Each structure stands twice: as structure tokens, then as C-alpha cells.
Amino acid sequence: xxxxxxxxxxxxxxxxxxxxxxxxxxxxxxxxxxxxxxxxxxxxxxxxxxxxxxxxxxxxxxxxxxxxxxxxxxxxxxxxxxxxxxxxxxxxxxxxxxxxxxxxxxxxxxx
Amino acid sequence: xxxxxxxxxxxxxxxxxxxxxxxxxxxxxxxxxxxxxxxxxxxxxxxxxxxxxxxxxxxxxxxxxxxxxxxxxxxxxxxxxxxxxxxxxxxxxxxxxxxxxxxxxxxxxxxxxx
Numbered sequence: 001x002x003x004x005x006x007x008x009x010x011x012x013x014x015x016x017x018x019x020x021x022x023x024x025x026x027x028x029x030x031x032x033x034x035x036x037x038x039x040x041x042x043x044x045x046x047x048x049x050x051x052x053x054x055x056x057x058x059x060x061x062x063x064x065x066x067x068x069x070x071x072x073x074x075x076x077x078x079x080x081x082x083x084x085x086x087x088x089x090x091x092x093x094x095x096x097x098x099x100x101x102x103x104x105x106x107x108x109x110x111x
Numbered sequence: 112x113x114x115x116x117x118x119x120x121x122x123x124x125x126x127x128x129x130x131x132x133x134x135x136x137x138x139x140x141x142x143x144x145x146x147x148x149x150x151x152x153x154x155x156x157x158x159x160x161x162x163x164x165x166x167x168x169x170x171x172x173x174x175x176x177x178x179x180x181x182x183x184x185x186x187x188x189x190x191x192x193x194x195x196x197x198x199x200x201x202x203x204x205x206x207x208x209x210x211x212x213x214x215x216x217x218x219x220x221x222x223x224x225x
Binding site: 036042043044045046049087099100101102103104 | 144155
């Protein structure tokens with residue numbers, strides 16, 4: 001199983017950038033890197049995903065290392081509403097394992 | 112577009128009973144995936160249906176089954192309920208399906224087994 005490693009928790013200040021790291025040293029060439037977040041009492045929410053190149057959308061940026069063994073989710077300007085559990089997930093190329101969620105990183109935003 | 116809807120939102124059952132949960136995907140989405148979330152195990156993948164066919168399956172016993180209808184609505188059934196089946200059951204719909212597709216999650220069904 002391709003697995004990911006994330007810090008249990010991180011803390012940041014409001015209106016500052018946040019860099020959430022994820023290690024996935026056993027990633028294979030066809031694995032997609034997905035990020036989802038889950039706010040309290042809600043279902044997970046898609047944030048961003050990519051395969052090899054860095055990706056940007058209105059919510060965040062995804063920076064993927066050249067060897068693809070790690071990636072970083074970047075929230076450019078954190079708000080209190082960004083406080084959530086962030087999951088870095090590998091979706092196997094064949095889809096056989098679905099999305100395998102780990103423990104995620106609990107992001108705390110200080111006002 | 113309306114989001115993913117799940118019914119019922121809350122359910123209480125007793126051990127040995129069976130339960131059916133329903134999921135209506137976003138209009139146009141052909142893929143529906145089901146997940147179980149518990150405090151101890153986190154989010155675990157149950158199965159994915161795409162165009163009425165089960166395409167992927169997680170590591171759960173045969174008591175957990177599902178199906179998808181021609182309108183893409185999906186149901187999940189758990190037979191012979193055990194206390195450990197108490198969890199939040201989430202479904203997610205996707206246009207492309209796994210592994211590339213962006214998953215849109217519903218609010219979940221909270222199942223309590225007594």
C-alpha cells in the first residue's frame with residue numbers, strides 16, 4: 001500500500017501562509033496526490049490534486065517534489081475558516097484502494 | 112447544482128439487524144464511493160460504483176454490500192449489525208471516478224448500533 005506521512009498537528013497565524021508537508025516515499029508512477037480537508041461535523045472537502053507538476057487553484061497550491069516522494073500543500077493566506085484536518089492521500093493508478101485516508105494534519109489557526 | 116445528499120442523516124439500530132443507507136450523487140456524476148469513518152480507524156474506503164458496476168472494493172467483510180441504480184443513486188447495506196459498525200458513513204460522487212476524479216462528499220449518515 002502506498003502510504004503518506006503527515007505531522008499530527010500544525011499551528012499558524014491568521015493571514016499568514018501555511019505550508020503543510022506530506023511524505024510519500026513509496027509512491028509509484030501512476031499514483032495521484034490528493035488533498036482533502038475536513039471541518040468539524042462535515043464530510044471531507046476536496047482541496048487539490050496532482051500527478052507530477054505543481055498545481056494551483058483558488059483554494060491552494062500543491063508543490064510536488066521532483067522525485068515525487070514528498071509534496072506540500074500551500075494555503076497562501078490562512079483564515080480562521082481554514083482550521084480543519086488536512087489529509088494527503090495517494091490514489092493508486094488503478095483505483096483499487098480508493099482514497100486511503102491517513103490520520104491527517106490538524107491545522108490550528110490563531111487569530 | 113445540488114450537492115451530494117444522504118438519507119437518513121441519523122439511524123439507531125440494534126445488533127443483528129440490517130440497515131440500508133442511501134446516497135444521491137451530484138447530477139451527471141456516474142461514480143459513487145462509500146467510506147466509513149470512526150474515531151479509531153479514521154476514514155476507510157468501502158467500495159466504488161461506476162455506471163452500476165462495482166469497480167473497486169476496500170477491505171471490509173461481506174456483510175457490507177452496495178449497489179448503484181441506473182440514475183446513479185447508490186445504496187449501501189450492512190447485514191447482521193455489530194457494535195463496531197457504529198460510525199459515520201460517507202458517500203462521495205465524482206464525474207470521472209477514481210483515481211483521478213475530484214470526490215464530492217455528502218454530509219454522512221451517523222449510524223449507532225446498540
